[in-house]
Amino acid sequence: MLKIAVLVSGGGTNLQAIIDAVKNHKLTDVSIEVVVSNKEDAYALVRAADNGIASVCIRPKDYESKEAYGRYLATFLADHEIDLVVLAGFLVVLPENFVDAFAGKIINIHPSLIPSFCGDGFYGLKVHEAALARGVKITGATVHYVDKGCDTGPIILQKAVSVEEGDSPEILQKRVMEQAEWVILPRAIQMIADKSKLTG
Ligand code: GRF
Numbered sequence: 001m002l003k004i005a006v007l008v009s010g011g012g013t014n015l016q017a018i019i020d021a022v023k024n025h026k027l028t029d030v031s032i033e034v035v036v037s038n039k040e041d042a043y044a045l046v047r048a049a050d051n052g053i054a055s056v057c058i059r060p061k062d063y064e065s066k067e068a069y070g071r072y073l074a075t076f077l078a079d080h081e082i083d084l085v086v087l088a089g090f091l092v093v094l095p096e097n098f099v100d101a102f103a104g105k106i107i108n109i110h111p112s113l114i115p116s117f118c119g120d121g122f123y124g125l126k127v128h129e130a131a132l133a134r135g136v137k138i139t140g141a142t143v144h145y146v147d148k149g150c151d152t153g154p155i156i157l158q159k160a161v162s163v164e165e166g167d168s169p170e171i172l173q174k175r176v177m178e179q180a181e182w183v184i185l186p187r188a189i190q191m192i193a194d195k196s197k198l199t200g
Helices: 013-023 043-050 068-077 095-103 127-134 168-200
Strands: 002-008 030-037 056-059 084-087 107-111 138-143 157-163
Touching: 002 013, 002 043, 002 168, 013 043, 013 157, 013 168, 030 043, 030 068, 030 138, 030 168, 043 056, 068 095, 084 168, 107 168, 138 168, 157 168
Parallel strands: 002 030, 002 084, 030 056, 084 107
Antiparallel strands: 107 138, 138 157
16 A cells, blocks of 8 residues: 655645545555645645545744754654655645655656746746747646656656647646646556555
8 A cells, every 4th residue: 555645735636636536446555644735724635624634734934944844744754654745736845855855755746748837936827827928839747756856856747738729827727737637646646556566
């Protein structure tokens, strides 16, 4: 059983996609052990509660340094015997000591086809605004491993989505979430769960 923690900051639609996939047995051998938010008012916490999943709010600003935050978060997740940390709309840049503690065990969903429209400042609607401003005809989403860079870790899965005439950033974001993010994030977790079953 792959024990996962899902880190969130906002609406939690990617978390919901994982919850639904587990519920519908489309995602097997995976247990969502805990949801961790950096925001007390994240609707993702309501989604966790509605589905009987433990959740906690751990705020970087409550710690005297980002290293102290990273240490606490790493200890908290280790105490929950977490095998995989899933960043699902999580907007905090994780400190290096945390990335070291969970090296190779952190994945992130980004709403573009990396290496396009990623890195510092590219998150949420800003990603889609940049794609529309550039005039790309195809965009999509990427699941990648998290390393010490910003959106620079090894790519696991990508899914393309067409940009339509007259798209607004909001319309494009919705299409990318529905057609790409909510599909490839559960799929990537299943790939990792299957691999861990083989390698033990
Ligand atoms: C969305 O823009 C998504 O593309 C990105 O984070 C934002 C919020 O996602 N990954 P969620 O609804 O909180 O999962």
